[in-house]
Amino acid sequence: MLRVTSFIPAQEAFDSPTSTVVLPHADRHLRRKLLHLTDGEMVMLDLKEAVLFADGDRLVLDNGDQVEVKAAEERLYQVTPKDTQHLLELAWHMGNRHLPAQIELNRILIARDPVIRTMLEGLGAEVSEVVEPFQPVRGAYHSHGGHGHS
Template sequence: MLRVTSYVLAKDALDPAVSTVVLAHDGRHLRRKLLHLADGEMVMLDLKEAVLFADGDRLVIENGDQIEVKAAEERLYAITPRDGQHLLELAWHLGNRHLPAQIETGRILIGRDPVIRAMLEGLGAEVSDVVEPFQPVRGAYHSHGNHGSHGHHSHHSHQGSGHSHG
């Protein structure tokens, strides 16, 4: 079985991927795990420290081939504010509850929770059910660990791109 011992951030990925692995947002924080690829193969991920992977990041197999990490489609709420100020207020309420959120220019995506939906609607937001990839904003204290095959340590931001997936 092939092993994954390094990775490349999406923005630095130049080579085509030989396969993909589809993972939900809460399954993309990994250090050591057996991964089932979309083509039916399996690889052992074995990194020195845990890494929070984003959609498009690449896992590098010991033979040099790359596997693309794809964000799984998840059952979410799309929260639409009245305006930009309202979006900021809604984001504050969600952040105050420490909820993973993907914040975009005209909407916020969160995991489905009927209690939170009622709160948001009570605050005047339009809330709709969607199924799409989910890339929450990273926490302020999140470290990405070792990057690349050279073992150097650096920090990179993977915060939301502002692009809609749906």
């Protein structure tokens, strides 16, 4: 079985991948795991510390091949603000609750949660259900390394 020896952030990956692993956001924070690739193969990921992988990051195998990490489609809420100021206010409320959020120019994507939906609609946002890949903004403590609040 091939093993992952290192990784390459998406913005630094230039070679074509030989395979792909598709993972939802919650399963992309990894240190040690047996990964099932889309071609049916398996590889062992065993890193010194946990890494939060993004869509497009590459896992480098011990034979030199690269496996691309792809964000799985997930059941999400699309939060549509009235305007830019409203988007900023909604993002603040979500951040205050430590919600993973994919923030774009005209919308915010978050995991489905009926309580949060009610809050956002009460704040004047339009909330609709979508299914698409989820790539939340990496938090201040989650780059490609560990997590800490010290």
